[in-house]
Amino acid sequence: MAKSIILAAGKGTRMKSETPKVLHEIYSKTLLGYVIDAVNGTELVDENYVIVGHQAELVEDYVKTNYTNSKTVLQSPQLGTGHAVSMVLPYLNDYKGEVIILCGDTPLITSETLKTFIKAHRDMNSDITVMSAVFDNPTNYGRIIRNADGSLNSIVEEKDATPEQKAVKEINAGIYCLNWEKIKDAFSQLKTNNAQGEYYLTDIIEWGNKNRLKVNAHILANNTEIYGINSKLNLAEATRIMTKRTLEHFMTEGVTIVDPNTTWIDPQTEIGKDTVILPSTYIEGKNKIGSHCKVGPFSHLRGGVTLDDYVKIGNFVEVKKAHIKSHTNACHLTYIGDSEVGANVNIGAGTITANYDPLSKVKSKTVIEDNVKIGSNSVLVAPVTIEEGANVGALSVITKNVKKWSLAITRAPMRVFEDWVTKRLNK
Numbered sequence: 001m002a003k004s005i006i007l008a009a010g011k012g013t014r015m016k017s018e019t020p021k022v023l024h025e026i027y028s029k030t031l032l033g034y035v036i037d038a039v040n041g042t043e044l045v046d047e048n049y050v051i052v053g054h055q056a057e058l059v060e061d062y063v064k065t066n067y068t069n070s071k072t073v074l075q076s077p078q079l080g081t082g083h084a085v086s087m088v089l090p091y092l093n094d095y096k097g098e099v100i101i102l103c104g105d106t107p108l109i110t111s112e113t114l115k116t117f118i119k120a121h122r123d124m125n126s127d128i129t130v131m132s133a134v135f136d137n138p139t140n141y142g143r144i145i146r147n148a149d150g151s152l153n154s155i156v157e158e159k160d161a162t163p164e165q166k167a168v169k170e171i172n173a174g175i176y177c178l179n180w181e182k183i184k185d186a187f188s189q190l191k192t193n194n195a196q197g198e199y200y201l202t203d204i205i206e207w208g209n210k211n212r213l214k215v216n217a218h219i220l221a222n223n224t225e226i227y228g229i230n231s232k233l234n235l236a237e238a239t240r241i242m243t244k245r246t247l248e249h250f251m252t253e254g255v256t257i258v259d260p261n262t263t264w265i266d267p268q269t270e271i272g273k274d275t276v277i278l279p280s281t282y283i284e285g286k287n288k289i290g291s292h293c294k295v296g297p298f299s300h301l302r303g304g305v306t307l308d309d310y311v312k313i314g315n316f317v318e319v320k321k322a323h324i325k326s327h328t329n330a331c332h333l334t335y336i337g338d339s340e341v342g343a344n345v346n347i348g349a350g351t352i353t354a355n356y357d358p359l360s361k362v363k364s365k366t367v368i369e370d371n372v373k374i375g376s377n378s379v380l381v382a383p384v385t386i387e388e389g390a391n392v393g394a395l396s397v398i399t400k401n402v403k404k405w406s407l408a409i410t411r412a413p414m415r416v417f418e419d420w421v422t423k424r425l426n427k
Protein backbone atom coordinates (compact mmCIF):
# COMPACT_ATOMS: atom_id res chain seq x y z
CA MET A 1 0.00 0.00 0.00
CA ALA A 2 1.09 3.54 -0.79
CA LYS A 3 1.43 6.50 1.63
CA SER A 4 0.24 10.02 1.09
CA ILE A 5 1.57 13.39 2.17
CA ILE A 6 -0.99 16.18 2.31
CA LEU A 7 0.41 19.71 2.48
CA ALA A 8 -1.61 21.89 4.82
CA ALA A 9 0.85 24.09 6.70
CA GLY A 10 0.41 27.27 4.66
CA LYS A 11 -1.16 30.38 6.09
CA GLY A 12 -4.09 30.99 3.78
CA THR A 13 -3.83 34.77 4.30
CA ARG A 14 -6.35 35.58 1.60
CA MET A 15 -9.16 33.73 3.41
CA LYS A 16 -9.07 36.63 5.93
CA SER A 17 -10.28 34.24 8.60
CA GLU A 18 -9.54 33.01 12.11
CA THR A 19 -10.21 29.48 10.90
CA PRO A 20 -7.27 27.67 9.27
CA LYS A 21 -7.79 27.49 5.51
CA VAL A 22 -8.07 23.70 5.28
CA LEU A 23 -10.74 23.63 8.02
CA HIS A 24 -13.16 25.77 6.02
CA GLU A 25 -16.18 23.74 4.99
CA ILE A 26 -18.15 22.97 1.88
CA TYR A 27 -21.50 21.78 3.21
CA SER A 28 -20.65 19.86 6.36
CA LYS A 29 -17.15 18.66 5.52
CA THR A 30 -13.79 20.46 5.68
CA LEU A 31 -11.58 21.04 2.64
CA LEU A 32 -8.98 18.76 4.21
CA GLY A 33 -11.68 16.13 4.86
CA TYR A 34 -12.55 16.00 1.17
CA VAL A 35 -8.88 15.48 0.25
CA ILE A 36 -8.31 12.74 2.86
CA ASP A 37 -11.55 11.00 1.83
CA ALA A 38 -10.53 11.12 -1.84
CA VAL A 39 -7.17 9.54 -1.00
CA ASN A 40 -8.73 6.89 1.26
CA GLY A 41 -11.35 6.21 -1.40
CA THR A 42 -8.69 4.95 -3.82
CA GLU A 43 -8.09 2.02 -1.46
CA LEU A 44 -4.49 2.18 -2.64
CA VAL A 45 -3.16 4.23 0.31
CA ASP A 46 -3.06 3.00 3.90
CA GLU A 47 -1.58 5.99 5.70
CA ASN A 48 -1.69 9.77 5.29
CA TYR A 49 0.78 12.33 6.67
CA VAL A 50 -0.79 15.75 6.97
CA ILE A 51 1.78 18.55 7.18
CA VAL A 52 0.54 21.20 9.59
CA GLY A 53 1.97 24.58 10.59
CA HIS A 54 -0.30 27.58 10.68
CA GLN A 55 -2.80 27.05 13.56
CA ALA A 56 -1.41 23.53 13.82
CA GLU A 57 -3.32 22.52 16.98
CA LEU A 58 -6.72 23.00 15.37
CA VAL A 59 -5.79 20.96 12.31
CA GLU A 60 -4.14 18.29 14.48
CA ASP A 61 -7.31 17.96 16.57
CA TYR A 62 -9.46 17.69 13.48
CA VAL A 63 -7.32 14.96 11.93
CA LYS A 64 -7.01 13.04 15.20
CA THR A 65 -10.77 13.05 15.84
CA ASN A 66 -11.80 12.15 12.31
CA TYR A 67 -9.14 9.96 10.69
CA THR A 68 -7.50 7.00 12.36
CA ASN A 69 -5.18 6.32 9.40
CA SER A 70 -3.77 9.86 9.30
CA LYS A 71 -0.90 11.43 11.26
CA THR A 72 -0.02 15.09 11.48
CA VAL A 73 3.55 16.31 11.18
CA LEU A 74 4.52 19.82 12.27
CA GLN A 75 6.42 22.08 9.86
CA SER A 76 7.69 25.18 11.65
CA PRO A 77 8.76 27.51 10.16
CA GLN A 78 7.25 26.95 6.71
CA LEU A 79 10.07 27.19 4.22
CA GLY A 80 8.31 25.93 1.10
CA THR A 81 6.61 22.88 -0.38
CA GLY A 82 9.86 20.89 -0.68
CA HIS A 83 10.68 21.65 2.96
CA ALA A 84 7.14 20.55 3.92
CA VAL A 85 7.60 17.11 2.35
CA SER A 86 11.03 16.71 3.99
CA MET A 87 9.29 16.79 7.41
CA VAL A 88 8.13 13.24 6.75
CA LEU A 89 11.65 11.85 6.16
CA PRO A 90 12.08 10.61 9.76
CA TYR A 91 8.83 8.64 9.49
CA LEU A 92 9.46 7.09 6.08
CA ASN A 93 13.17 6.44 6.38
CA ASP A 94 12.92 2.74 5.57
CA TYR A 95 9.74 2.86 3.52
CA LYS A 96 9.95 1.44 0.02
CA GLY A 97 6.89 2.12 -2.07
CA GLU A 98 4.82 4.88 -3.57
CA VAL A 99 4.15 8.26 -1.97
CA ILE A 100 1.33 10.44 -3.28
CA ILE A 101 1.66 14.15 -2.55
CA LEU A 102 -1.37 16.46 -2.58
CA CYS A 103 -2.50 19.80 -1.18
CA GLY A 104 -5.08 20.12 1.58
CA ASP A 105 -6.89 22.95 -0.18
CA THR A 106 -8.09 21.17 -3.36
CA PRO A 107 -11.38 19.61 -2.23
CA LEU A 108 -12.66 18.75 -5.71
CA ILE A 109 -10.15 15.99 -6.43
CA THR A 110 -11.83 12.57 -6.77
CA SER A 111 -10.75 9.04 -5.89
CA GLU A 112 -11.34 8.03 -9.53
CA THR A 113 -8.84 10.59 -10.81
CA LEU A 114 -6.28 9.64 -8.18
CA LYS A 115 -6.67 5.96 -9.07
CA THR A 116 -6.17 6.72 -12.78
CA PHE A 117 -3.13 8.83 -11.88
CA ILE A 118 -1.52 6.12 -9.74
CA LYS A 119 -2.25 3.55 -12.43
CA ALA A 120 -0.59 5.78 -15.06
CA HIS A 121 2.47 6.08 -12.79
CA ARG A 122 2.62 2.29 -12.52
CA ASP A 123 1.98 1.66 -16.22
CA MET A 124 4.79 4.06 -17.22
CA ASN A 125 7.04 2.41 -14.65
CA SER A 126 7.72 5.96 -13.56
CA ASP A 127 9.80 7.20 -10.62
CA ILE A 128 8.28 10.67 -10.46
CA THR A 129 4.89 11.41 -12.01
CA VAL A 130 3.41 14.86 -11.74
CA MET A 131 -0.23 15.62 -12.52
CA SER A 132 -0.56 18.39 -15.08
CA ALA A 133 -3.49 20.25 -16.62
CA VAL A 134 -3.95 22.59 -19.55
CA PHE A 135 -5.41 25.97 -18.60
CA ASP A 136 -6.38 28.86 -20.87
CA ASN A 137 -5.23 31.12 -18.07
CA PRO A 138 -2.22 29.49 -16.39
CA THR A 139 -1.40 32.54 -14.21
CA ASN A 140 0.09 31.75 -10.77
CA TYR A 141 0.68 28.07 -11.48
CA GLY A 142 4.04 26.40 -12.01
CA ARG A 143 4.57 25.76 -15.75
CA ILE A 144 5.41 22.32 -17.14
CA ILE A 145 8.51 22.72 -19.30
CA ARG A 146 9.04 19.93 -21.81
CA ASN A 147 12.04 19.05 -23.99
CA ALA A 148 11.81 19.06 -27.79
CA ASP A 149 11.03 15.31 -27.70
CA GLY A 150 8.11 15.94 -25.32
CA SER A 151 9.84 14.52 -22.27
CA LEU A 152 9.57 16.42 -18.99
CA ASN A 153 12.38 18.91 -18.36
CA SER A 154 11.35 20.90 -15.28
CA ILE A 155 8.65 22.89 -13.54
CA VAL A 156 9.13 26.64 -13.40
CA GLU A 157 7.18 28.80 -10.97
CA GLU A 158 5.40 31.89 -12.33
CA LYS A 159 7.72 34.18 -10.34
CA ASP A 160 10.81 32.54 -11.84
CA ALA A 161 9.52 32.14 -15.39
CA THR A 162 10.78 33.84 -18.56
CA PRO A 163 8.14 35.36 -20.88
CA GLU A 164 8.33 32.26 -23.14
CA GLN A 165 7.84 29.96 -20.15
CA LYS A 166 4.91 32.07 -18.94
CA ALA A 167 3.20 31.47 -22.29
CA VAL A 168 3.10 27.70 -21.58
CA LYS A 169 -0.45 26.60 -20.75
CA GLU A 170 0.37 23.21 -19.28
CA ILE A 171 0.57 23.71 -15.52
CA ASN A 172 1.58 21.75 -12.44
CA ALA A 173 -1.54 20.59 -10.62
CA GLY A 174 0.47 20.06 -7.43
CA ILE A 175 -0.22 16.31 -7.18
CA TYR A 176 2.65 13.87 -7.45
CA CYS A 177 3.30 10.14 -7.31
CA LEU A 178 6.81 9.19 -6.24
CA ASN A 179 8.88 6.06 -6.04
CA TRP A 180 9.95 7.04 -2.51
CA GLU A 181 13.07 4.94 -2.21
CA LYS A 182 14.61 6.55 -5.30
CA ILE A 183 13.49 10.11 -4.63
CA LYS A 184 13.79 10.60 -0.86
CA ASP A 185 17.43 11.80 -1.05
CA ALA A 186 16.32 14.75 -3.20
CA PHE A 187 14.66 16.41 -0.22
CA SER A 188 17.92 16.95 1.65
CA GLN A 189 19.51 18.46 -1.47
CA LEU A 190 16.94 21.11 -2.49
CA LYS A 191 18.21 24.72 -2.73
CA THR A 192 16.47 28.06 -2.16
CA ASN A 193 18.04 29.92 -5.09
CA ASN A 194 14.71 31.08 -6.54
CA ALA A 195 12.51 34.18 -6.58
CA GLN A 196 10.68 33.21 -3.37
CA GLY A 197 13.72 31.94 -1.46
CA GLU A 198 11.82 28.71 -0.69
CA TYR A 199 12.57 25.01 -0.92
CA TYR A 200 10.49 24.11 -3.97
CA LEU A 201 9.01 20.63 -4.21
CA THR A 202 8.91 21.18 -7.97
CA ASP A 203 12.73 21.05 -8.11
CA ILE A 204 12.58 17.27 -7.70
CA ILE A 205 11.85 17.07 -11.45
CA GLU A 206 15.27 18.45 -12.36
CA TRP A 207 16.86 16.39 -9.58
CA GLY A 208 15.21 13.29 -11.01
CA ASN A 209 16.44 14.05 -14.50
CA LYS A 210 19.97 14.61 -13.20
CA ASN A 211 19.86 11.32 -11.34
CA ARG A 212 18.52 9.45 -14.38
CA LEU A 213 15.15 8.67 -12.88
CA LYS A 214 12.03 8.18 -14.98
CA VAL A 215 10.14 11.45 -14.82
CA ASN A 216 6.70 11.91 -16.40
CA ALA A 217 3.68 14.19 -16.43
CA HIS A 218 0.16 12.81 -16.59
CA ILE A 219 -2.44 15.22 -18.00
CA LEU A 220 -5.63 15.53 -15.98
CA ALA A 221 -8.88 15.00 -17.88
CA ASN A 222 -11.17 17.24 -15.78
CA ASN A 223 -9.55 20.59 -14.95
CA THR A 224 -11.98 21.56 -12.22
CA GLU A 225 -10.72 18.78 -9.95
CA ILE A 226 -7.58 20.64 -9.00
CA TYR A 227 -9.35 23.91 -8.27
CA GLY A 228 -7.57 25.32 -5.22
CA ILE A 229 -9.11 27.44 -2.46
CA ASN A 230 -7.31 30.68 -1.62
CA SER A 231 -10.19 33.01 -0.85
CA LYS A 232 -13.84 33.06 0.12
CA LEU A 233 -14.61 33.65 -3.56
CA ASN A 234 -12.85 30.39 -4.42
CA LEU A 235 -14.77 28.66 -1.63
CA ALA A 236 -18.12 29.71 -3.11
CA GLU A 237 -16.99 28.70 -6.60
CA ALA A 238 -15.84 25.26 -5.38
CA THR A 239 -19.19 24.79 -3.62
CA ARG A 240 -20.92 25.61 -6.90
CA ILE A 241 -18.77 23.17 -8.91
CA MET A 242 -19.27 20.42 -6.34
CA THR A 243 -23.03 21.02 -6.26
CA LYS A 244 -23.28 20.93 -10.05
CA ARG A 245 -21.41 17.64 -10.05
CA THR A 246 -23.66 16.21 -7.32
CA LEU A 247 -26.90 17.30 -9.01
CA GLU A 248 -25.76 15.90 -12.37
CA HIS A 249 -25.06 12.61 -10.64
CA PHE A 250 -28.56 12.55 -9.10
CA MET A 251 -30.25 13.43 -12.40
CA THR A 252 -28.32 10.66 -14.17
CA GLU A 253 -29.59 8.28 -11.48
CA GLY A 254 -33.23 9.24 -12.06
CA VAL A 255 -33.84 12.03 -9.56
CA THR A 256 -35.77 15.04 -10.88
CA ILE A 257 -34.10 18.33 -9.96
CA VAL A 258 -36.51 21.00 -11.14
CA ASP A 259 -34.08 23.91 -10.85
CA PRO A 260 -30.40 23.02 -10.49
CA ASN A 261 -29.57 26.71 -10.06
CA THR A 262 -31.33 27.05 -6.71
CA THR A 263 -30.95 23.52 -5.36
CA TRP A 264 -28.09 22.75 -2.95
CA ILE A 265 -27.41 19.15 -1.97
CA ASP A 266 -24.50 17.83 0.07
CA PRO A 267 -22.68 15.07 -1.86
CA GLN A 268 -22.98 12.89 1.29
CA THR A 269 -26.75 12.67 0.76
CA GLU A 270 -28.36 9.75 -1.11
CA ILE A 271 -31.59 10.07 -3.10
CA GLY A 272 -33.70 7.33 -4.71
CA LYS A 273 -35.07 7.48 -8.22
CA ASP A 274 -38.31 9.22 -9.17
CA THR A 275 -37.92 11.60 -6.27
CA VAL A 276 -38.57 15.23 -7.17
CA ILE A 277 -36.54 18.03 -5.60
CA LEU A 278 -38.29 21.39 -6.05
CA PRO A 279 -36.53 24.77 -6.24
CA SER A 280 -34.75 26.58 -3.42
CA THR A 281 -34.11 23.45 -1.38
CA TYR A 282 -31.02 23.16 0.84
CA ILE A 283 -29.91 19.68 1.93
CA GLU A 284 -26.79 19.39 4.06
CA GLY A 285 -25.03 16.48 5.76
CA LYS A 286 -25.65 12.75 5.45
CA ASN A 287 -29.29 12.06 4.58
CA LYS A 288 -31.04 9.16 2.90
CA ILE A 289 -34.02 10.13 0.78
CA GLY A 290 -36.06 7.30 -0.71
CA SER A 291 -37.81 6.94 -4.06
CA HIS A 292 -40.95 8.81 -5.15
CA CYS A 293 -40.49 11.49 -2.52
CA LYS A 294 -41.22 15.16 -3.06
CA VAL A 295 -38.96 17.65 -1.29
CA GLY A 296 -39.36 21.42 -1.60
CA PRO A 297 -39.85 24.06 -2.67
CA PHE A 298 -37.98 25.88 0.12
CA SER A 299 -37.21 22.83 2.29
CA HIS A 300 -34.20 22.45 4.57
CA LEU A 301 -32.80 19.04 5.55
CA ARG A 302 -30.00 19.39 8.06
CA GLY A 303 -28.41 15.94 8.28
CA GLY A 304 -29.22 12.57 9.80
CA VAL A 305 -32.53 12.51 7.96
CA THR A 306 -33.99 9.32 6.52
CA LEU A 307 -37.08 9.62 4.35
CA ASP A 308 -38.62 6.34 3.27
CA ASP A 309 -40.43 6.16 -0.10
CA TYR A 310 -43.35 8.46 -0.98
CA VAL A 311 -42.65 11.06 1.71
CA LYS A 312 -43.57 14.71 1.08
CA ILE A 313 -41.62 17.54 2.69
CA GLY A 314 -42.97 20.91 1.63
CA ASN A 315 -42.23 24.61 1.88
CA PHE A 316 -40.53 26.04 4.94
CA VAL A 317 -40.18 22.62 6.52
CA GLU A 318 -36.93 21.93 8.37
CA VAL A 319 -35.96 18.38 9.26
CA LYS A 320 -32.99 17.26 11.33
CA LYS A 321 -32.01 13.83 12.70
CA ALA A 322 -35.31 12.15 11.95
CA HIS A 323 -36.62 9.00 10.35
CA ILE A 324 -39.87 9.54 8.47
CA LYS A 325 -41.64 6.47 7.11
CA SER A 326 -43.45 6.07 3.80
CA HIS A 327 -46.50 8.08 2.64
CA THR A 328 -46.08 10.63 5.41
CA ASN A 329 -46.56 14.33 4.63
CA ALA A 330 -45.19 17.45 6.29
CA CYS A 331 -46.08 20.01 3.70
CA HIS A 332 -45.92 23.44 5.33
CA LEU A 333 -44.02 25.50 7.91
CA THR A 334 -42.85 22.74 10.23
CA TYR A 335 -39.82 21.71 12.29
CA ILE A 336 -39.14 18.01 12.83
CA GLY A 337 -36.03 17.19 14.86
CA ASP A 338 -34.80 14.14 16.82
CA SER A 339 -37.93 12.29 15.76
CA GLU A 340 -39.25 8.94 14.65
CA VAL A 341 -42.27 9.47 12.44
CA GLY A 342 -44.33 6.49 11.28
CA ALA A 343 -45.97 5.73 7.95
CA ASN A 344 -49.06 7.44 6.62
CA VAL A 345 -48.83 10.30 9.09
CA ASN A 346 -50.10 13.79 8.33
CA ILE A 347 -48.28 16.63 10.01
CA GLY A 348 -50.34 19.81 9.84
CA ALA A 349 -48.98 23.22 8.92
CA GLY A 350 -46.93 24.89 11.61
CA THR A 351 -46.22 21.79 13.71
CA ILE A 352 -43.11 21.96 15.89
CA THR A 353 -41.29 19.14 17.65
CA ALA A 354 -39.84 21.00 20.64
CA ASN A 355 -36.80 18.78 21.08
CA TYR A 356 -34.37 21.10 22.84
CA ASP A 357 -34.29 22.31 26.43
CA PRO A 358 -31.98 25.33 26.40
CA LEU A 359 -31.46 25.22 30.19
CA SER A 360 -30.30 21.62 30.49
CA LYS A 361 -29.08 21.66 26.86
CA VAL A 362 -30.65 18.22 26.51
CA LYS A 363 -32.26 17.12 23.24
CA SER A 364 -35.14 14.66 23.57
CA LYS A 365 -36.98 12.46 21.17
CA THR A 366 -40.44 12.68 19.66
CA VAL A 367 -42.09 9.47 18.49
CA ILE A 368 -45.08 9.68 16.17
CA GLU A 369 -46.47 6.27 15.28
CA ASP A 370 -48.21 5.12 12.06
CA ASN A 371 -51.44 6.79 10.91
CA VAL A 372 -51.24 9.69 13.37
CA LYS A 373 -52.74 13.05 12.35
CA ILE A 374 -51.24 16.17 13.93
CA GLY A 375 -53.45 19.27 13.69
CA SER A 376 -51.98 22.57 12.52
CA ASN A 377 -49.93 24.80 14.80
CA SER A 378 -49.27 22.12 17.42
CA VAL A 379 -46.20 21.83 19.60
CA LEU A 380 -45.04 18.35 20.62
CA VAL A 381 -42.82 18.82 23.66
CA ALA A 382 -40.23 16.02 23.74
CA PRO A 383 -39.76 13.44 25.12
CA VAL A 384 -43.21 12.46 23.94
CA THR A 385 -44.91 9.63 22.06
CA ILE A 386 -48.08 9.89 19.99
CA GLU A 387 -49.26 6.32 19.65
CA GLU A 388 -50.70 4.71 16.56
CA GLY A 389 -53.67 6.34 14.90
CA ALA A 390 -54.06 9.08 17.51
CA ASN A 391 -55.15 12.59 16.52
CA VAL A 392 -53.86 15.84 17.96
CA GLY A 393 -56.25 18.78 17.65
CA ALA A 394 -55.00 21.96 16.04
CA LEU A 395 -53.17 24.45 18.27
CA SER A 396 -52.38 21.88 20.96
CA VAL A 397 -49.31 21.77 23.18
CA ILE A 398 -48.65 18.09 23.81
CA THR A 399 -46.57 17.43 26.93
CA LYS A 400 -47.73 13.88 27.76
CA ASN A 401 -47.89 10.70 25.71
CA VAL A 402 -51.09 10.19 23.71
CA LYS A 403 -52.66 6.70 23.67
CA LYS A 404 -53.50 4.94 20.41
CA TRP A 405 -56.56 5.98 18.45
CA SER A 406 -57.41 8.78 20.92
CA LEU A 407 -57.81 12.52 20.41
CA ALA A 408 -55.63 14.91 22.38
CA ILE A 409 -56.50 18.57 22.41
CA THR A 410 -55.30 21.45 24.63
CA ARG A 411 -56.99 24.29 22.83
CA ALA A 412 -59.35 26.55 24.85
CA PRO A 413 -62.98 25.92 23.91
CA MET A 414 -64.36 28.30 21.32
CA ARG A 415 -66.79 30.92 22.57
CA VAL A 416 -69.19 32.94 20.43
CA PHE A 417 -70.74 36.24 21.57
CA GLU A 418 -73.62 36.84 19.23
CA ASP A 419 -74.15 40.38 17.92
CA TRP A 420 -71.11 41.53 19.89
CA VAL A 421 -69.86 43.73 17.02
CA THR A 422 -73.24 45.24 16.29
CA LYS A 423 -73.66 46.17 19.95
CA ARG A 424 -70.24 47.86 20.04
CA LEU A 425 -71.00 49.83 16.89
CA ASN A 426 -74.38 51.05 18.19
CA LYS A 427 -72.99 52.36 21.48
Ligand code: UD1
Pocket (backbone or CB within 6 Å): 007, 008, 009, 010, 011, 051, 075, 077, 078, 079, 080, 081, 082, 083, 084, 103, 104, 105, 140, 141, 142, 143, 155, 157, 171, 172, 173, 174, 199, 200, 201, 202, 228
Ligand atom coordinates in the same frame (compact mmCIF):
# COMPACT_ATOMS: atom_id res chain seq x y z
C1 UD1 B 1 2.51 25.11 -5.86
C2 UD1 B 1 3.56 24.63 -6.88
C3 UD1 B 1 3.12 25.05 -8.28
C4 UD1 B 1 1.74 24.45 -8.57
C5 UD1 B 1 0.72 24.86 -7.48
C6 UD1 B 1 -0.55 24.08 -7.69
C7 UD1 B 1 5.68 24.68 -5.68
C8 UD1 B 1 6.96 25.40 -5.49
N1 UD1 B 1 4.84 25.21 -6.54
O1 UD1 B 1 2.51 26.53 -5.94
O2 UD1 B 1 4.05 24.57 -9.22
O3 UD1 B 1 1.29 24.90 -9.84
O4 UD1 B 1 1.23 24.54 -6.19
O5 UD1 B 1 -1.53 24.54 -6.81
O6 UD1 B 1 5.47 23.65 -5.09
N2 UD1 B 1 2.65 24.45 2.03
C9 UD1 B 1 3.17 23.91 3.18
N3 UD1 B 1 4.34 24.34 3.66
C10 UD1 B 1 5.06 25.32 3.06
C11 UD1 B 1 4.54 25.90 1.88
C12 UD1 B 1 3.33 25.43 1.39
O7 UD1 B 1 2.56 23.00 3.77
O8 UD1 B 1 6.12 25.67 3.57
C13 UD1 B 1 1.39 23.96 1.51
C14 UD1 B 1 0.32 25.03 1.43
O9 UD1 B 1 -0.46 25.06 2.60
C15 UD1 B 1 -0.51 24.55 0.25
C16 UD1 B 1 0.49 23.80 -0.62
O10 UD1 B 1 1.59 23.52 0.20
O11 UD1 B 1 -1.51 23.63 0.64
C17 UD1 B 1 0.92 24.59 -1.84
O12 UD1 B 1 1.56 25.75 -1.41
P1 UD1 B 1 1.35 27.15 -2.14
O13 UD1 B 1 2.18 28.18 -1.49
O14 UD1 B 1 -0.09 27.41 -2.29
O15 UD1 B 1 1.99 26.79 -3.55
P2 UD1 B 1 1.79 27.53 -4.88
O16 UD1 B 1 2.55 28.79 -4.85
O17 UD1 B 1 0.34 27.59 -5.19
Ligand code: CA
Pocket (backbone or CB within 6 Å): none
Ligand atom coordinates in the same frame (compact mmCIF):
# COMPACT_ATOMS: atom_id res chain seq x y z
CA1 CA C 1 3.50 29.98 -2.73
